Amino acid sequence: MNFSKIFILVDENTHAHCLPYFLEKLNTSIVIEIIEIESGEINKTIDTCVGVWNTLSDLDADRKSLLINIGGGVITDLGGFVACTFKRGIKYINIPTSLLSMVDASVGGKTGVDLGHLKNQIGVISNPDLVLIDTNFLDTLPRNQMRSGLAEMLKHGLITGEEYWSKFTDLSKLTLDDLDDLIYESVMIKKNVVEQDPNENGLRKTLNFGHTLGHAIESYFLSNPEKTTLLHGEAIVVGMILACYISTKLLGFPEEKTQLIKNIFVDYYGKTTISQNEYATIIDLLKYDKKNNHGNINFVLLQDIGVTKIDCIVDEDVIIDAFKYYDN
Incomplete structure (x- = not known):
């Protein structure tokens, strides 16, 4: 598919440890924009989604944009939900970097965020276009x-x-x-x-x-x-x-x-x-x-x-x- 722009969602950890490895292997002439959110379950909220939606709008994302989520379960759950709801749905790819997200969060199409401290209360089931699992990412995992x-x-x-x-x-x-x-x-x-x-x-x-x-x-x-x-x-x-x-x-x-x-x-x-x-x-x-x-x-x-x-x-x-x- 001919994407208009590629957006990559990371947190501060995957930005530092995983993104450089991924970009080395990505061969494209399409414009790439990086969006970083704070790591941790505590940031898996609608407020974080609003920030990402606003950033996508500010950077001229359209319905032909692609969102690539590089991270653990928080990134793949939240990024998937952002993609499913932005302009009523753009394509997205999950690249899980934690063992948990490789065997669980990135597979099965469950996207969403927490409601306060209640887990995964808001979301939709929607499968990514691709899940790419590379166990080299586990070398960086505590x-x-x-x-x-x-x-x-x-x-x-x-x-x-x-x-x-x-x-x-x-x-x-x-x-x-x-x-x-x-x-x-x-x-x-x-x-x-x-x-x-x-x-x-x-x-x-x-x-x-x-x-x-x-x-x-x-x-x-x-x-x-x-x-x-x-x-x-x-x-x-x-x-x-x-x-x-x-x-x-x-x-x-x-x-x-x-x-x-x-x-x-x-x-x-x-x-x-x-x-x-x-x-x-x-x-x-x-x-x-x-x-x-x-x-x-x-x-x-x-x-x-x-x-x-x-x-x-x-x-x-x-x-x-x-x-x-x-x-x-």
């Missing part, structure tokens, strides 16, 4: 960001089956060489699910395993000034342990597998401190989860590894027991 992305791959293992899950049972032995194949497999798992159920009417809901409580925990830590903000994967790991416990109580998921999963996750990620007087506030945040309908809070649970059940309604006392199990 260890905690790598671990955050790995959490989504662990989730893919638990919802897909023993064969993929078993590759993660000794996380200390994983090398960067292993990672290329595992990333490819993870992307294909998500792609296959999304293609069968693009609008999340059934099967795609399984990708939310661990996310119902995980997102509530992430939102709570984001909104509480006394807490250190959790990365997405760090919160989802807690959510998955809680969901496994609830699965054991409600669906007969083997107790020894719940304990094994908890041990693997806690050994690798450590424990997140959540005190009993915080349970109620976190549970209250569940009502904002996007999977809810008719006032019911819907969980994705496991009958076994690779055997999921969606739209499970869970009593509050079971959720509290799950927190206590995590804490002990």
